[in-house]
Amino acid sequence: MDLLSTLRHKLEGVDFAQALQRTVSFLRQNVPHYTWVGVYLLEGTELVLAAWDGPEATQHVRIPIGKGICGLAAREQRTVIVGDVTSDPRYLACFPYTKSEIVVPIWKDSQVIGEIDIDSDRPQAFTERDREFLEQVAALLGERYG
Ligand code: SME
16 A cells, blocks of 8 residues: 555544644654654644654744745745755754755645645755655645644
8 A cells, every 4th residue: 555545544533633643653654754744733823833753842833924944835835845954044943953844735625724844854855756745645634624
């Protein structure tokens, strides 16, 4: 079974909060270049950390729209890939090991309701394959929201 089908199976019959936690843990455990995986949900003008899995907690548990790569993806409502975080002034530093990052919006009924944020300890870790895969994961979560 491919990763997306396995994840879909794991989310059957669980509530939204559990679905978020299972998703971040599943992604981190199954994709070696996903070092830290989180989901932020939009609350008013802020992104609030709802679930995460990784070596350590982030201090960025609330991020205003427009701040950081997370805030950029929310404001522009699109997936953002940063291949080298050290050369991107918009990046909000969380972990010393992070080299690259991807942020993928989660949609529900044509509205962005949150996003998947993944840090990698490898530079240029994220490709179009990651984007396609994670946009499908985001769609699974969007279906379960609300
Ligand atoms: N680096 C993110 C902040 C969140 S941490 O990666 C968990 C950003 O630039 O928005």
